Amino acid sequence: MKALLLGLAGLIATAPAVAETIAITGGTVAIGDGSAPIPDGIVLVRDGRILAAGAGVAIPPEARRIDARGKWVSPGLVAGLTNIGLSDAEGIEESNDVSARGAPFHAAIDIAPAVNPDAAILGNERLGGITRAVLTPDAAGSIFAGQGAVIGLGAGAPPVLKARAFQYVEFGEEGAQLAGGSRPAAFAVLHDALAEAEEYRRNPTAFGGRERDSLVKRGDAEALLPVLDGRQPLLVHVERASDIRAVLALTTRYPRLRLVLVGATEGWRVAPEIAAAHVPVIAAALADLPERFERLSATESNVGRLRQAGVTVALSSVDASAPAPMQRNLKQFAGNLVAIGKLPGATGLSWGEALATITARPAEILGLGGEIGSLRPGRRADIVLWDGDPLELASAPVALFIDGRPQPMRSRQTELRDRYLTPQEGALPKAYQW
Amino acid sequence: MRATHLFACAGALALAACATGPSGAGPAKSAAAAPAKGPGPGKGYAHDPYPSTYRPYPGVPTLVTNVTIFDGEGGRIDSGEALFADGKIVAVGPHVEAPAGVTRIDGTGKYLTPGIVDIHSHLGDYPSPGIAALSDGNEATAPTTPDVWAEHSVWPQDPGFGRALMNGGVTTLQILPGSANLMGGRSVVVKNVYARTAQAMKFPGAPYGLKMACGENPKRVYGSKGREPSTRMGNIAVDRQTWAKAVEYKRKWDKYERDGGEPPARDIGMDTLAGVLAGEILVQNHCYRADEMANVLDMAHEFGYHVSAFHHAVEAYKIADYLKRENVCAAVWADWYGFKMESYDGIPENLAILQQAGACAMIHSDDQNGIQRLNQEVAKALAAGRRAGIAIPDAVAWEWLSYNPARALGIADRTGSLKPGKMADLVLWNGHPFSVYTRPDKVWVDGALLYDSADPKRRPVSDFELGQPGAGDVK
Numbered sequence: 001m002k003a004l005l006l007g008l009a010g011l012i013a014t015a016p017a018v019a020e021t022i023a024i025t026g027g028t029v030a031i032g033d034g035s036a037p038i039p040d041g042i043v044l045v046r047d048g049r050i051l052a053a054g055a056g057v058a059i060p061p062e063a064r065r066i067d068a069r070g071k072w073v074s075p076g077l078v079a080g081l082t083n084i085g086l087s088d089a090e091g092i093e094e095s096n097d098v099s100a101r102g103a104p105f106h107a108a109i110d111i112a113p114a115v116n117p118d119a120a121i122l123g124n125e126r127l128g129g130i131t132r133a134v135l136t137p138d139a140a141g142s143i144f145a146g147q148g149a150v151i152g153l154g155a156g157a158p159p160v161l162k163a164r165a166f167q168y169v170e171f172g173e174e175g176a177q178l179a180g181g182s183r184p185a186a187f188a189v190l191h192d193a194l195a196e197a198e199e200y201r202r203n204p205t206a207f208g209g210r211e212r213d214s215l216v217k218r219g220d221a222e223a224l225l226p227v228l229d230g231r232q233p234l235l236v237h238v239e240r241a242s243d244i245r246a247v248l249a250l251t252t253r254y255p256r257l258r259l260v261l262v263g264a265t266e267g268w269r270v271a272p273e274i275a276a277a278h279v280p281v282i283a284a285a286l287a288d289l290p291e292r293f294e295r296l297s298a299t300e301s302n303v304g305r306l307r308q309a310g311v312t313v314a315l316s317s318v319d320a321s322a323p324a325p326m327q328r329n330l331k332q333f334a335g336n337l338v339a340i341g342k343l344p345g346a347t348g349l350s351w352g353e354a355l356a357t358i359t360a361r362p363a364e365i366l367g368l369g370g371e372i373g374s375l376r377p378g379r380r381a382d383i384v385l386w387d388g389d390p391l392e393l394a395s396a397p398v399a400l401f402i403d404g405r406p407q408p409m410r411s412r413q414t415e416l417r418d419r420y421l422t423p424q425e426g427a428l429p430k431a432y433q434w
Numbered sequence: 435m436r437a438t439h440l441f442a443c444a445g446a447l448a449l450a451a452c453a454t455g456p457s458g459a460g461p462a463k464s465a466a467a468a469p470a471k472g473p474g475p476g477k478g479y480a481h482d483p484y485p486s487t488y489r490p491y492p493g494v495p496t497l498v499t500n501v502t503i504f505d506g507e508g509g510r511i512d513s514g515e516a517l518f519a520d521g522k523i524v525a526v527g528p529h530v531e532a533p534a535g536v537t538r539i540d541g542t543g544k545y546l547t548p549g550i551v552d553i554h555s556h557l558g559d560y561p562s563p564g565i566a567a568l569s570d571g572n573e574a575t576a577p578t579t580p581d582v583w584a585e586h587s588v589w590p591q592d593p594g595f596g597r598a599l600m601n602g603g604v605t606t607l608q609i610l611p612g613s614a615n616l617m618g619g620r621s622v623v624v625k626n627v628y629a630r631t632a633q634a635m636k637f638p639g640a641p642y643g644l645k646m647a648c649g650e651n652p653k654r655v656y657g658s659k660g661r662e663p664s665t666r667m668g669n670i671a672v673d674r675q676t677w678a679k680a681v682e683y684k685r686k687w688d689k690y691e692r693d694g695g696e697p698p699a700r701d702i703g704m705d706t707l708a709g710v711l712a713g714e715i716l717v718q719n720h721c722y723r724a725d726e727m728a729n730v731l732d733m734a735h736e737f738g739y740h741v742s743a744f745h746h747a748v749e750a751y752k753i754a755d756y757l758k759r760e761n762v763c764a765a766v767w768a769d770w771y772g773f774k775m776e777s778y779d780g781i782p783e784n785l786a787i788l789q790q791a792g793a794c795a796m797i798h799s800d801d802q803n804g805i806q807r808l809n810q811e812v813a814k815a816l817a818a819g820r821r822a823g824i825a826i827p828d829a830v831a832w833e834w835l836s837y838n839p840a841r842a843l844g845i846a847d848r849t850g851s852l853k854p855g856k857m858a859d860l861v862l863w864n865g866h867p868f869s870v871y872t873r874p875d876k877v878w879v880d881g882a883l884l885y886d887s888a889d890p891k892r893r894p895v896s897d898f899e900l901g902q903p904g905a906g907d908v909k
Contacts (some may be wrong), residue, residue, distance in 0.1 A: 099573025121772050289562040289802055290593055299906025321803045323773035335870030343887055346908040355547055393870045394817035413781045417822055420480045423754045
């Protein structure tokens with residue numbers, strides 16, 4: 001254990017400051033964009049950005065070298081829709097900013113100011129290779145949940161990479177309940193809110209939306225304008241094949257909507273239509289049970305079949321029953337999608353595609369593919385050195401960089417682990433061991 | 435949008451449905467079901483009024499060759515052979531004498547293990563679809579309900595059973611009532627084989643369990659109703675009150691069985707608690723925090739019962755030595771943590787630290803998805819332990835998946851490892867079962883081939899799924 005820690009400390013000591021050139025050499029390099037891993041590759045970083053990555057990259061003489069032989073090098077994982085950092089734990093109501101059932105506002109809600117970069121869970125998950133996360137509020141009291149953000153998990157860095165990155169809406173069974181009891185009611189709420197937004201645009205001064213009984217508050221109407229204009233993606237949680245069709249049809253009336261489907265467990269049954277509409281999907285990898293009537297045809301082949309039809313797919317822990325903090329397990333989900341490729345009748349993903357579902361694809365879907373999610377030139381230097389194949393269960397990061405900055409390899413969980421590796425108390429209580 | 439785990443699987447919906455259950459197959463009652471007349475020990479009342487009618491399905495004598503074997507009790511054989519016939523393991527070793535005519539399966543590149551035993555499931559009681567009409571896992575109407583039996587909620591058509599078999603290699607599972615109550619009721623252990631009735635899934639002769647719960651769930655559920663318990667001290671107080679009554683109840687029945695006379699009045703809940711005090715029913719105790727486990731163990735000593743296993747024991751690693759000394763098992767997740775205060779201190783090294791301390795440790799799912807990947811959960815826990823410097827061989831880690839849960843269920847003499855004479859519950863994996871890239875290739879229960887990845891017809895489709903979108907898909 002001690003030797004291991006010393007080894008890691010050595011790695012960090014040789015890690016770059018931001019304003020310099022470094023070359024990570026000798027590792028198996030996974031770009032994250034869907035391509036196959038490259039043995040004995042090089043990743044070149046300058047001033048916190050990727051300069052080049054791949055085989056045969058020329059190393060400038062001034063570059064500081066990090067030896068990654070025997071290791072894998074990948075972009076940091078981009079955790080799909082989650083709420084880590086919005087609470088200290090989901091069940092600790094006092095700390096939970098994920099949803100606001102009693103609030104008068106819905107679409108106007110902007111979760112960015114709530115993100116706490118010091119939340120212990122962010123530090124824990126970072127050690128699982130998560131460098132960025134797509135945070136969403138949960139809907140409560142309306143089909144509109146509000147505006148999510150993309151954050152970085154860098155220690156000591158401002159967390160929000162992009163605020164108001166999208167608007168989130170519930171349709172299907174949950175949306176029906178939030179709208180008063182039916183799917184048609186949910187659509188009526190959406191149409192009415194968008195109409196009110198147009199009204200607000202035409203004449204903001206005449207727009208009410210401050211009355212106690214107004215259906216759409218002023219702030220909500222204002223928040224929906226970028227959705228109407230396609231400047232802000234509209235993430236729609238929807239599961240059933242027929243519901244997916246109904247949501248895709250929204251673009252005939254609102255042609256500029258930038259739809260993203262979330263969930264889409266029955267997406268495989270309408271995959272060609274989703275592909276033709278150029279609508280990306282953020283899906284659960286392994287939802288394979290008819291846990292709701294709207295998910296009767298659930299199968300682990302969903303993502304593979306969507307991909308085969310040409311749909312851009314990212315993974316998320318949406319619809320997975322593991323607790324919200326477990327974003328580090330996205331790599332396990334991705335690995336399973338490789339595994340099912342071996343099963344007769346099942347449709348999986350190639351290794352490169354599987355990694356992309358938790359790196360480049362979520363970034364691309366949120367319009368941030370030029371910034372994060374891969375080791376392509378120009379991207380932020382969010383890099384993980386792994387002790388093995390990053391999708392394998394036994395693999396873990398041995399070093400992490402976010403924006404080129406080396407990250408601590410300790411977390412609250414490692415502190416607890418080290419305190420209790422020997423559970424017995426010593427000469428002093430455990431409280432003195434830190 | 436996503437499931438919460440404030441208490442696992444607990445949509446504690448109490449809809450007044452008029453359940454008109456199926457009449458069942460009308461199985462013959464076993465002799466044990468008929469109330470025997472007292473006096474006489476154990477003769478006071480029927481102890482098994484809903485007996486197992488499970489019957490093993492037919493199999494063929496089978497020899498798996500050239501396969502890596504984890505025997506479930508820490509043993510590993512490379513390029514070994516395993517023979518099973520008539521539902522039982524016959525022999526396992528580097529080379530096994532097999533009679534002519536056995537079905538031979540080449541296991542080159544594959545791994546053979548005991549079927550996985552999940553000690554904590556709510557399949558059937560919180561089945562898919564998770565709708566109010568099928569939410570039958572928490573009798574959340576009183577803090578103690580030792581009178582309810584999980585088997586009377588089990589919906590044998592839950593699609594989750596099939597997924598646990600096909601994707602998870604799970605051959606035996608314990609179905610528990612939920613954790614809303616301090617004493618949630620009796621559990622049932624089932625073979626993972628679809629049947630028309632719950633009785634026909636019951637593991638023959640498996641002891642019953644009593645589900646108990648510590649901590650935040652009972653105090654929240656009843657505190658929000660403005661009644662005791664609303665605190666952790668209230669939890670223990672209500673438990674103690676109830677155990678005190680149980681001791682008295684048992685004393686009356688013992689006296690009757692010893693001396694005869696007028697039988698005491700039956701109390702269905704007290705029957706269960708008396709069964710625990712007599713050692714015939716095993717306590718399965720949901721409890722996250724180390725300090726609470728210690729409180730429970732003091733209570734167990736006070737009233738003279740034994741805790742078979744703490745479930746969801748997120749902080750077990752803090753008291754691994756104590757659990758070993760008390761001979762109490764810990765059933766844990768690999769890495770679930772941080773979803774509520776009592777799970778805030780979860781660490782992925784929990785299993786490894788327990789193992790290092792010599793405590794009885796095991797994985798469990800408490801989840802219809804997690805039960806499909808328990809081998810992967812163990813792989814993560816094992817790797818975390820190794821990174822922390824705790825060297826545990828793969829074959830020993832398999833004890834967390836089959837033998838230790840079987841021990842904590844009181845059925846380790848019949849399943850959980852590949853020893854001659856035990857049930858032929860086996861999984862053939864298409865690669866190393868601790869790799870993410872591996873899946874079950876074949877699964878046998880009592881020697882019957884019930885899943886074969888290459889045969890679409892060896893893939894169960896529950897009644898509920900039949901004729902629905904996606905029926906018979908690979909899932």
